[in-house]
Amino acid sequence: MGDLTSGIEGAHQVREYLTIxxxxxxxxxxxxxxxxxxxxxxxxxxxxxxxxxGGFCGACPVVxxxxxxxxxxxxxxxxxxxxxxxxISLVPYVPLVEYVPKRGELRPDPGYVLKxxxxxxxxxxxxxxxxxxxxxxxxxxxxxAILRGDLKKAAELTFDCISCGLCSLRCPAxxxxxxxxxxxxxxxxxxxTPRSKSLEERxxxxxxxxxxxxxxxxxxxxxxxxxxxxxxxxxxxxxxxSLEVG
Numbered sequence: 001m002g003d004l005t006s007g008i009e010g011a012h013q014v015r016e017y018l019t020i021x022x023x024x025x026x027x028x029x030x031x032x033x034x035x036x037x038x039x040x041x042x043x044x045x046x047x048x049x050x051x052x053x054g055g056f057c058g059a060c061p062v063v064x065x066x067x068x069x070x071x072x073x074x075x076x077x078x079x080x081x082x083x084x085x086x087x088i089s090l091v092p093y094v095p096l097v098e099y100v101p102k103r104g105e106l107r108p109d110p111g112y113v114l115k116x117x118x119x120x121x122x123x124x125x126x127x128x129x130x131x132x133x134x135x136x137x138x139x140x141x142x143x144x145a146i147l148r149g150d151l152k153k154a155a156e157l158t159f160d161c162i163s164c165g166l167c168s169l170r171c172p173a174x175x176x177x178x179x180x181x182x183x184x185x186x187x188x189x190x191x192x193t194p195r196s197k198s199l200e201e202r203x204x205x206x207x208x209x210x211x212x213x214x215x216x217x218x219x220x221x222x223x224x225x226x227x228x229x230x231x232x233x234x235x236x237x238x239x240x241x242s243l244e245v246g
Contacts, residue, residue: 108190
């Protein structure tokens with residue numbers, strides 16, 4: 001049997017390191033890490049600009065430059081792997097002004113969307129937004145769908161948008177894609193999506209007070225007991241009799 005200690009030392013010697021530059025400071029980090037993990041390895045603590053850590057919340061946009069490349073690139077810190085000589089800056093918030101009309105103000109009209117976001121008409125179909133999208137979506141096609149008057153198509157193309165704002169950072173027309181797509185999604189949801197009869201029925205039941213006693217029971221139950229009931233429900237598919245609604 002070989003020497004275990006020497007084997008462990010050998011494993012440490014095999015590990016490769018590289019140099020990244022974060023806000024102008026150089027850091028030595030292990031090869032193969034994402035930008036987020038590399039910065040944490042270097043001692044940086046994320047107090048903002050981080051969320052799900054899995055590429056689904058859009059909270060960790062970054063801009064970076066690779067060695068020997070003049071381009072400034074964008075990505076998500078939780079998805080993008082570090083490269084030796086990479087220069088990195090975090091963009092914890094993309095400052096996009098958003099209009100949030102009240103429900104009664106929404107209109108199923110592409111002209112209404114253009115009125116709130118006139119920069120849409122400046123789209124030159126350069127595809128820079130689509131190239132920047134970490135979800136592999138095509139914001140350009142969605143904008144063009146809006147210009148053609150097809151709001152439903154635009155909503156379909158951007159259903160998985162995580163609102164990271166990277167598309168807007170690269171857009172020469174300065175289009176505010178995430179706010180535009182949220183607005184279109186609200187319009188389509190209100191005017192084009194079929195109503196759920198079961199949902200409407202459940203809302204009426206709640207408003208009638210049918211579940212009032214159950215809600216009171218839950219609110220007065222300790223969190224530990226609620227957790228136990230939930231776990232039991234996952235196993236059996238049944239609630240305790242005290243929480244059942246007749």
